[in-house]
Amino acid sequence: MSPLPHRALRALERFHAARPWDHNAHFHRWILRQLPGRVGSALDVGCGSGDLARLLALRARRVHGIDADPEITARARELTPAATPVTYTAADALTGLGEQSYDVITCVAAVHHLPFEPALKAFRDHLAPGGTLVIVGVARERTPVDHLFGIVSVPLNLVMALLKSRGRPVPRPVSMTARTRPADLSFTEIARGARVVLPGARLRRRLLWRYTLVWRRR
Known part of the structure; x- marks a missing residue:
């Protein structure tokens, strides 16, 4: 049974339909704070329409975005100025990474579309020595702590929607993401698997239905 009455859920849906905002983009600046000041190369896995890839270009000499959806990668190319050192490929995240290694690899709200441990191994194997992996992911709520974070996120989500729209209805964001x-x-299963593949990884539950993982390769 839903924890909220049906009418309340419908009201929330109407509220957010009028004031959409990008939960994933909310973490982009936090991601940049996890990275060195300047790096040679960066890879964004599940890049969508390239919002994070373009931000990574502020830190990296070369940025590559990969996404399984050709329509989304085409849109990313359209939105990226020609002088920006960002390229895109429509390919599978596990088989399309090629042979290159990267100083930074990011993956936002995409790793749950992939076999989890094989994806982490692929990211690890393509990370250069001293490189940084940053994941913002989505987990299934199972434990009381998971549900508590979800409950607290509901009013925060309302506040963020108001702040992002400044109280006025706004059009839907231009950015595109793959079907979720x-x-x-x-989160417990994610943390257990991550620590097997990435010893020393730092994982945290986050509000707004996300978790974060940061790992630095020695």
């Missing part, structure tokens, strides 16, 4: 599906793994 629910996460299969809980």
